[in-house]
Amino acid sequence: MFFQGIRLSLLIGPTVPLPAPPNLIQALDNIEITQTDAGRSGFQLSFKCDRSGVFAAIDYPILKLPLLRPFNRVIVVVTVNAIPHVLMDGIITHQQLSPTSNNSGLLTVTGEDVSVMMDMEEKIVAHPAQPDIAIVPKIIATYAQYGLIPTVIPPAFLDVPNPVERVPVQVGTDLEYLEELAERYAYVYYISPGPVPGTNTAYWGPPTRAGIPQRALSVNLGTSTNVNSINIQHKALTPTFVSGLGEDSLTARSLPVKTFSSLRLPLATQSAMLRTAKARTVLPKKTAGLTYAQMLSRAQAITDASMDQVVEATGELDATRYNGVLKARGLVGLRGVGSTYDGLYYVKNVTHQLRLGEYKQSFTLTREGVGTTTPVVVP
Structure with a gap:
């Protein structure tokens, strides 16, 4: 066609x-x-x-x-x-x-x-003495017939379970377990098609906030405009910090569990906290049986995930004017909406709609605050 x-x-x-x-x-x-x-x-x-x-x-x-x-x-x-x-x-x-x-x-x-x-069969599988970073590629490898190429990013806190103390056990489908492991670190798990037909990239790691941005989305720039419509929201109640006590399973001592900011690579010059100095604070969640390092890791995941979508932009573009394909799970520049919301964004999702003579893409962009970190974006 x-x-x-x-x-x-x-x-x-x-x-x-x-x-x-x-x-x-x-x-x-x-x-x-x-x-x-x-x-x-x-x-x-x-x-x-x-x-x-x-x-x-x-x-x-x-x-x-x-x-x-x-x-x-x-x-x-x-x-x-x-x-x-x-x-x-x-x-x-x-x-x-x-x-x-x-x-x-x-x-x-x-x-x-x-x-x-990967979501067709529930199972119970033990993974003795294996950290999450080893379990993930092992599960992905069992689906090689779909051309899966694993891309697994190690978390900041590496937890190697002592089989004398505990054994990680999967209860559910492979997909459910991979998503459960990703959630512990505010990671994402998805399968991205390509780079060539018949192959797929199985990604387990943080949202991609590095690399070469895609062609910029342009608003109100005359003949350079390629966005049909856009709406930007600043959600001030989204940021969430963790503060409280948790009992370390190794020492049985109550220790402070607290987060201060997101550890993501910044896409904005002013995060929500720097601009308002206010955020929701919650107690540590589900700390029973966890080590202190595990409690800190999961608390940080709560804060990282909450900061990811403080600013959200939704809109639609015409692919023929954009002269390319906007892809989810990467970076893109936005220009023409003013210094507050111009700059780099993470592309959370894209919906492609194709019919004869028409190709439109609806998108959702996110980042942690306002202000651009770069003077220019890729045109």
Whole structure:
């Protein structure tokens, strides 16, 4: 499918996805893909269908195609300016038929990224003498058939359990356990498609706040404007600090557990605390059986996560004017909204909406405060 310099490729199949046949591409009406750093990303493909002709008297022919059956794998690639971007590598989980008049209708298949296959079986597994940093890649490696490439970032506090004292035990699905381990450090776990079709990056670590920012989102800049709409919120009640006492499981002593600021790489010159000097304060949570280092780590995770979304920007852009693909889970510059909210942001999620002649992207950007840390952003 081609339009305005953008080429769309669809691969689909039961095990190894292959290019979709021409009749399926011609029936394709709409694609919606949501990429997020929290939970599973998802997709919807809508196909026009009809029952015209002698051979369609019994059923819609498109329903007889084995390619659109649940648990088939779908890969969506969009090429902009000769650069391919893998938007989705997922599994079909749902099918919906909406018949209309004149023997026509709309068939919609819905699915989630390949991490849905990590959420299919609950299990009880012990991981003796293994820290979280060792457990995570071990679990990811069992799904090599989906081309998973593990990217695991060690936490600031490394906890190696003594098997005499405790043994980490997984109770639940692999995906649930990976997300549980990530939550302890205010980390995220997600599967990002690419860099090439058929491969995926399994990321377990803090939200990415380093690297080369994406092309800037521009507002009110004449012909350089590429954002259709944007709304920015400053949520003053979001920052949360921890202060209280916790009992160290090794020494049985009550020790102070307190956080002072976020340890994330700053994207704003003025964090919420520097600007207001006020924040919610909570007691340490679920400290029973934890060492002092574990209590400090989990308290810091509460503060880090709360500061991540103090400033939130939501909006929509036109991909043809943006001249590229905005991707979630990375950095992007924002310009044209004033010095308070200009600068770098973390892209929390992006929803891609494609149909013939149209490619729009809705986005959510976040950071911990106001004021830009850079005089210019990548145009």
